[in-house]
Amino acid sequence: MLHAVTDSSASGPADGQAGAPKFRRVLLKVSGEALMGSQSYGIDIDTADRIAREVAAAVTRGTEMCLVIGGGNIFRGLSGAAKGMDRAAADYMGMLATVMNALAMQTALERIGVQTRVQSAIPMTTVCEPYIRRRATRHMEKGRVVIFAAGTGNPFFTTDTAAALRAAEMGCDALLKGTQVDGVYSDDPRTNPDAERYDQLDYLDVLTRDLRVMDASAVTLMRENAIPIVVFDIHKTNGLARVLAGEGLCTMIGKMKTDVSAG
Numbered sequence: 001m002l003h004a005v006t007d008s009s010a011s012g013p014a015d016g017q018a019g020a021p022k023f024r025r026v027l028l029k030v031s032g033e034a035l036m037g038s039q040s041y042g043i044d045i046d047t048a049d050r051i052a053r054e055v056a057a058a059v060t061r062g063t064e065m066c067l068v069i070g071g072g073n074i075f076r077g078l079s080g081a082a083k084g085m086d087r088a089a090a091d092y093m094g095m096l097a098t099v100m101n102a103l104a105m106q107t108a109l110e111r112i113g114v115q116t117r118v119q120s121a122i123p124m125t126t127v128c129e130p131y132i133r134r135r136a137t138r139h140m141e142k143g144r145v146v147i148f149a150a151g152t153g154n155p156f157f158t159t160d161t162a163a164a165l166r167a168a169e170m171g172c173d174a175l176l177k178g179t180q181v182d183g184v185y186s187d188d189p190r191t192n193p194d195a196e197r198y199d200q201l202d203y204l205d206v207l208t209r210d211l212r213v214m215d216a217s218a219v220t221l222m223r224e225n226a227i228p229i230v231v232f233d234i235h236k237t238n239g240l241a242r243v244l245a246g247e248g249l250c251t252m253i254g255k256m257k258t259d260v261s262a263g
Helices: 032-036 045-060 078-081 089-113 133-141 159-169 204-208 216-224 238-243
Strands: 025-030 064-070 116-120 145-149 174-179 231-234 252-253
Touching: 025 032, 025 159, 032 045, 032 089, 045 064, 045 089, 045 238, 064 089, 064 133, 064 159, 078 089, 089 116, 089 145, 133 174, 145 159, 159 174, 159 216, 174 216, 174 238, 204 216, 204 252, 231 238
Parallel strands: 025 064, 025 174, 064 145, 116 145, 174 231
Antiparallel strands: 231 252
16 A cells, blocks of 8 residues: 655654665666756756765765766757657767766766766767776776766667666666655646655556656566665755665655665
8 A cells, every 4th residue: 555654854863864875786867957956957066066975975885876867957859859850869969968967977976086987878988988787887896986878879768768777787776766856746746735645656556657757668677677766856965875774755666675765
């Protein structure tokens, strides 16, 4: 049975710091829009720096991290196709936007001392590494953050699907999706105050109810590989570390390998 829940983060450490992480390795999916901050376009440096600090805190606590960042703050392939562009060409432009965001996040992370590697599914060795699974795994084992850019390298696939694919390839314990709200709702809580918030969902609940947390192909891939999806608010201070410690407010999709719950 699904229940709406309230934030019980007050039951965590008194100083607001998260406890020890309960995941060995996770993939964090961040939308391109999350990097805009209060802007209407592009990358807000302060926002990128804040997200970088969240990632750095997680790495410091012992979690191996990899990231996938969308490109919607710069260019969205579907929007371009809707305006008459060739869909494949528009999607490739969107992939290049994700590389720009990945390089921005790499800069933000390395500015605070976190070793980071960007791997692109579209080879561009002048600015980043090509995607090589074993190399990416080795980077994370050495404590480096790996940012996967350019989606899957193929048109007609979103960065949600790319995130699910990389999470499966990397053997991640969970896919964390940082969003603009603190979990999954029956409707957009920013426009519908009566929207119900879910504490836990099954993969099939997401698909049959058309909750649009992630693309159907991404949810299906996570279901087939038994990798849970954790949806949380990327903008909440110390939110990532608290979710990793099993203390933050979030929605769990699928059966968690480690108990992660609100409070």
